Amino acid sequence: MTDDTQQEFAFEDAGRRFTCEVETPHRPHAGTWWWFRVSTEAHQRYAPFRAAAGDTRDDVRVRVVAYYDHLLARRAEPAVNRWRRRPATPPTTPATDATTDATTDATTDATAR
Numbered sequence: 001m002t003d004d005t006q007q008e009f010a011f012e013d014a015g016r017r018f019t020c021e022v023e024t025p026h027r028p029h030a031g032t033w034w035w036f037r038v039s040t041e042a043h044q045r046y047a048p049f050r051a052a053a054g055d056t057r058d059d060v061r062v063r064v065v066a067y068y069d070h071l072l073a074r075r076a077e078p079a080v081n082r083w084r085r086r087p088a089t090p091p092t093t094p095a096t097d098a099t100t101d102a103t104t105d106a107t108t109d110a111t112a113r
Contacts, residue, residue, distance in 0.1 A: 008022075016040050017039040018036050018038050034051050049067075
């Protein structure tokens with residue numbers, strides 16, 4: 001991170017207030033990540049990408065807004081139905097009723113002539 005980026009900063013975009021900060025997870029060798037909160041969601045925060053040495057506030061702001069706008073677009077899409085049933089097989093009925101026999105007889109007679 002450059003001097004232009006501190007450990008924490010905030011900005012506004014489209015009426016939403018974003019608060020960004022860099023955190024290091026408790027696990028060793030996990031690296032540092034950019035976390036952000038947005039004013040439109042009370043108890044949610046996101047870590048969309050790792051912090052890099054060359055990050056500037058403007059770079060982070062653009063990436064955070066793009067990530068969040070894409071997230072909102074995905075949420076607005078209709079849910080995908082992952083449940084797939086087997087196609088219904090039509091019931092097989094034996095051809096023994098009188099109408100089938102009459103039709104078969106008429107067809108047989110017409111082709112025999």
